[in-house]
Amino acid sequence: MMTVSDFEQRRNDILEAVIEVYVTTASPVGSELISRKLRENLSPATIRNIMAELEEAGFLEQPHTSAGRVPTDRGYRYYITSLMEAMRLSAEESGRLGEAIQVLQQLEAEAYFHRVSDMLSKLSGQAAFVIAPTVKHTTVRQIELVPVGTHRLLCVLVGQEALVASHMVEVHEPLNRDEVGAVAHFLNAELVGLPTQEWLSSLERRLLAVNDSLYYLVKRSLYILQVVLATEPEERFFIEGLFNLFAAPEARRDPHKVQQLFDYLDAPDLLRELIRQDLAREGTRVRIGQELGLSGVEDWSYVLSPFRHHQAVVGGIGVLGPKRMDYRRTRALTEHMAQLVSLTMARWEAGAEA
Amino acid sequence: MMTVSDFEQRRNDILEAVIEVYVTTASPVGSELISRKLRENLSPATIRNIMAELEEAGFLEQPHTSAGRVPTDRGYRYYITSLMEAMRLSAEESGRLGEAIQVLQQLEAEAYFHRVSDMLSKLSGQAAFVIAPTVKHTTVRQIELVPVGTHRLLCVLVGQEALVASHMVEVHEPLNRDEVGAVAHFLNAELVGLPTQEWLSSLERRLLAVNDSLYYLVKRSLYILQVVLATEPEERFFIEGLFNLFAAPEARRDPHKVQQLFDYLDAPDLLRELIRQDLAREGTRVRIGQELGLSGVEDWSYVLSPFRHHQAVVGGIGVLGPKRMDYRRTRALTEHMAQLVSLTMARWEAGAEA
DNA sequence: CATTAGCACTCATGGTATATGAGTGCTAAC
DNA sequence: GTTAGCACTCATATACCATGAGTGCTAATG
Structure with missing residues (x-):
């Protein structure tokens, strides 16, 4: 006699097994x-019965009648949120990662984030990205x-x-040398410590006091900062290991699919915007196939973990790959890396030595 | 009656036609x-006779008996060095490029070179690279x-x-603020205007004069510069549009070939070293298939043009793509872009306004 | 004597028919 | 509830053949 939960348990085990094998x-x-x-x-026949149920429930599907089963997006979703238990990286591996980051964090931010996404890309065998804050x-x-x-x-x-x-x-x-020096001095005196959002309005306010003796300085400073702030993006998007995406068998079958993904990556306001929104929520986030909400990229997924500084989310790191990816390992890697990056942020602030 | 040169002429025309069609x-x-x-x-039969000669001479080959002809590396080589006449970009196109560069040259060097290689990649439909000088x-x-x-x-x-x-x-x-200021002041006074190669030896010489009152400054400066110069690479290598390489039919047939090329690109001392050496020679250089001298990448070629500053070659820009590429247009594009970059170098030095 | 029409020949490609086998759902027995 | 047995499905693989693009050779041509 089996209890209801035994029943559930077995369905889950089988769904999990199917996904892991697939x-x-x-x-x-x-x-x-x-x-x-x-x-x-359990005999194949029993498994078949349960697989039929799982198909009924929308977790599996058959490419054709006489084929085995393949997970649906819903299947992956259920697996990830309810079945998959967290994976711990081996002490050996997590040690290696820590050391590698230790070295990288001596770089300045841009080089650092670049190398970090490169690192995650190599670890996961997929493409990896970082959304990083800017000045x-x-x-x-x-x-x-x-x-x-x-x-x-x-x-x-x-x-x-x-x-x-x-x-x-x-x-x-x-500008002659003295003028440059004067402008620089003025900028530092006036703006250091002030959030960049307030820079322009602060200078504009000064500009209104027309009889300010520094009028000339303020005006030139304002112009310079306008250019700089307009050029500097809101955040940096690094992505490495794109060509790993060609390696997946599904991509080989239809290279056009990779092209479509690339097209979305080029446009800053589609995929990237989605990632940006997902960052706002707490914790690791997984987007599977259709969940991306973009037509043409139903075969891809990403795993995204935010990193923090002073509790606040300041950026994110993630892996982009085929829907059929090892979410367990990928999530473990991504979360671990995000944690290491968070540590780097703290370390940077402390300005500490290694 | 045909003269010998008519004879030659016709062989050449046919080789050229075969390559252009292929x-x-x-x-x-x-x-x-x-x-x-x-x-x-000329009737197909005559063409066949001449094609047979061209095959004899090693310029063409047949994949199998009942197929048409395909150029050999030697065929391409002869075409490029002796047959292909220079192509001029249309006034319209060259105007567009000039304007685009005009905009880009307002950026600082790294961003500039990045965008320039992106531009050439899009123009050529292949991967494009830049080897740029560093400080x-x-x-x-x-x-x-x-x-x-x-x-x-x-x-x-x-x-x-x-x-x-x-x-x-x-x-x-x-270091406290004053010390940093002192070191910075010392560095500027001592090293500005001096070639970076001489920096370390110059400071070391000073260090030997032990009773120098600035001993402490010199020592700290030396350390800082050692780190900086060790971190800064000899030159920067930018490459964009890599995924264009997957688009070529030959790459689709065997994606492994692209992988092999990527492997060579990752290693700084093989393909890149070759490119570096090719830069030393004057003028545009084309490397075709085997001429790369690396096994596994016989199906790829590159076209490389140096850019100059004060006559001296300071870097290069090129296109990397399948051996079966439109060398005529590619060379025209590459050379034109190289010229524009050379102009940028001059413009930068002049520090002129647009 | 260069050119070319004619023709037999080669061989990759594409289509059709058939065989194979992995995997299924269902039924009946355990 | 489980499972052995079995008929059924259908993608994939294999074999076979037809097609045709392209060839080299020969002999006729101006």
């Missing part, structure tokens, strides 16, 4: 394989102006953590 | 197609040190043109 073989899974894989000594989200420590030729200035903003932005500004009227 | 169709070219394409009213190859205009936390310094080097390098340096003993 993820590695990439071809529909039959009842016999599962029968052998599960140690419960716009911090208060700036220092502003440097370096004249380059007669009509150009390099403006370097050094923010909190290891964030740096450098932008060229073309000025219509040439 | 490049667009990607399938072996038969005699009838050529007969119709050439306006000389190591210029004299530095200014050196900035910004303390970040207690144990870290951001060191920004602003070189000639729009070259910028910023690197984090971890210092074991904390």
Whole structure:
């Protein structure tokens, strides 16, 4: 006699087994394989009955009558939210990752995030991305102006953590060395410690006090900052290991699918916007196939973990790959990396030594 | 009666026609197609005779007996060096490119080169790369040190043109603000205008004069520069549009070939080293298939044009794609872009306004 | 004597028919 | 409730053949 929960339990075990096998073989899974894989000594016939139920319930489907079963998006969803238990990385692996990050965090932010996404891409064997904050989200420590030729200035903003932005500004009227020095001094005195969002309004307010003796300085400063802030993006998007996406068997069968994904990645307001929104929610987020809400990329998924600084979410790191991916390992990796990045943020603030 | 040169001429015309057709169709070219394409009213039979000669001579080959002909590496080589006449971009197109560059050259160097290779990649429909100089190859205009936390310094080097390098340096003993200022002042006074290659030896020489009152400064400066110069690469390698390489029919047939190419691109000392060497020679250089000298990438080619500053070659820009590529257009594009980049170098130096 | 029409020949490609077998659902026995 | 047995389905593989694009050779042509 079986209890209801035994019943449930077995359905779950079988769904889990199907998914895990499918993820590695990439071809529909039959009842016999599962029968052998599960140690419960159930005959293929029994498995078939349960698989039929799972299909009824919308967790599995058959490509055609005489084929094995393949998980549906709903199947993956249920697996991920209810079945899949967290995976811990081996002490050995997590040690290696920690050391690698240790080395990387000596770089400045851009190089760091670049290498971090490269690292996650290699670990997961998929494409990996990072959404990172820019100086716009911090208060700036220092502003440097370096004249380059007669009509150009390099403006370097050094923010909190290891964030740096450098932008060229073309000025219509040439500046001599003293003027540049004066502008730089003014900018630092006036703006350091102030959130970048308030910079322009603060300077504009000063500009209204027309008889300010610094009118000229303010005006030039304002122009420079307008250019710099317009050029600097809201956040940086790094993505590495894109060509891993061609390696999946499903991509080989139809390379056009990869192309479509690439098209979405190029546009900043579709996939990236979705990722940005998912960041707002707490915790790791998995988007599977249709859940991306974009037509043409139903065969892809991503796993995304936010990283934090002072509790607040400041960015995210994730893996992008075929829907048929090893979510267990991918989530473990992504979360672990996100945690390491969070640690880096703290370390950067402390300015500590290794 | 035909003269010998008529004879030669016709062979050349046919080789050229075969290559041009093959490049667009990607399938072996038969005699009838050529007969119709050439306006000389030669029958397919005659064409066949000449094609047989061309095969004899090693310029063409047949995949199998009953197929048309395909150019060999030698065929391409002869076509490129002796047959192919230079192509001029249309005034309209070259105008567009000029305007686009105009906009880009307002960026600082890294962003500029990045966008330039992106541009060439889109124009050519292939992958495009840039080898760009770094601050190591210029004299530095200014050196900035910004303390970040207690144990870290951001060191920004602003070189000639729009070259910028910023690197984090971890210092074991904390520096207070005054010390940082002193070091920065010392560095600027001592090193600006001096080629970076001489920096370390110059400082080391000073260090030997032990009773120098600035001993402490020199020592700290030396350490900082050692880290910065070790971190800064000799040159930057940008490559964009890699996924275009999957689009070629030959790549679809065997995606493994693309993988092999990627492997070579990852290693800095094989393909990139070859490109670096090719830069040393004057003028545009084309490497076809086996000429790359690397096994596994016989189906790929690149076209590379150096760009100059004050006559000297300071970098290069190129296109990487399947051996079966439109060399005529690719070379025209690459050379044109190289010229535009050379102009940018001059413009940057002048520091001029748009 | 270069050119070309004619023709037999080759061989990759594509289509059709058939065989195979993995996997299924159902039924009846355990 | 489980499962052995079995008929059934259908994608895939294999064999076979027809097609036709393209060839090289030969002999006729101007």
